[in-house]
Amino acid sequence: MRDFQAIFALAAARKGGPAALEAMLAETAPRSPAEIAATPDDRILAEMTRRIFNAGFSAKVIADKWPAFEAAFEGFDPRRNAFMTEEQFDALLKDRGIVRNAAKIRAVQVNAQLLLDLAEKHGSAARFFADWPDSDHVGLLDLLRKRGGHLGGDAAGRFLRGIGKPAFIATPDMVAALVREGVIDKAPTAKRDFAAVQAAFNTWAEESGRDLTAISRVLAMSVDSPGH
Numbered sequence: 001m002r003d004f005q006a007i008f009a010l011a012a013a014r015k016g017g018p019a020a021l022e023a024m025l026a027e028t029a030p031r032s033p034a035e036i037a038a039t040p041d042d043r044i045l046a047e048m049t050r051r052i053f054n055a056g057f058s059a060k061v062i063a064d065k066w067p068a069f070e071a072a073f074e075g076f077d078p079r080r081n082a083f084m085t086e087e088q089f090d091a092l093l094k095d096r097g098i099v100r101n102a103a104k105i106r107a108v109q110v111n112a113q114l115l116l117d118l119a120e121k122h123g124s125a126a127r128f129f130a131d132w133p134d135s136d137h138v139g140l141l142d143l144l145r146k147r148g149g150h151l152g153g154d155a156a157g158r159f160l161r162g163i164g165k166p167a168f169i170a171t172p173d174m175v176a177a178l179v180r181e182g183v184i185d186k187a188p189t190a191k192r193d194f195a196a197v198q199a200a201f202n203t204w205a206e207e208s209g210r211d212l213t214a215i216s217r218v219l220a221m222s223v224d225s226p227g228h
Helices: 004-014 018-026 033-037 041-054 059-072 078-082 086-093 102-122 125-131 134-147 154-162 172-180 191-208 212-221
Strands: none
Touching (some): 004 191, 004 212, 033 125, 041 125, 041 154, 086 102, 134 154, 134 191
16 A cells, blocks of 8 residues: 555646646535534535435436425424424425435435434534544444435435535545555455555545545546546
8 A cells, every 4th residue: 555645646647737636626625623513404414415316316407406405395404304294205205396206205304313313412413423533434434324314325425525524435436546555455345345445544644634535536536547
């Protein structure tokens, strides 16, 4: 496993130099823990929902429908959505303004309950996410997968990035870079794979002072791929 500066150099060579790469990384710079903690929990639920419904649709389709989503889910108030009645659920299934996917609509209710549970223990769900250590990012992904609705795979990482929390996402290019560096030998699925990925990220973060999002993106951009 190379040190992070060597991987950064690979990515910079492909992206027009260090300054150009730094500019790209600045576009996805995380928010501070204080900024995340100050986020209202309805916006946390809104971002969860956006990421869930983006799966399988273009971001533009969901963006165009988003005002209707906000209205249909009552501004994503966690309590109102957690205690959604069957009549309200049925009404959402008939709402042509949103994507009428029963499993994803039910996931909004599940995630609203999760946020209420977190808020009860931590003051707010936003505070919980802000305080979770980046050195155990895989633990947070595991919690979201087990207790959330439709937050497995890349959805959890994309949600976390959406609220400004540093996160890595196991895209094909990032996985290819990790295989190249000898961290894993295939896309991570088992706990030991994710533990190895977390350990590598922790090492690179300590070396470079960079966050998980930046490290993840640099790894992906260090790979020769038609997508970059």
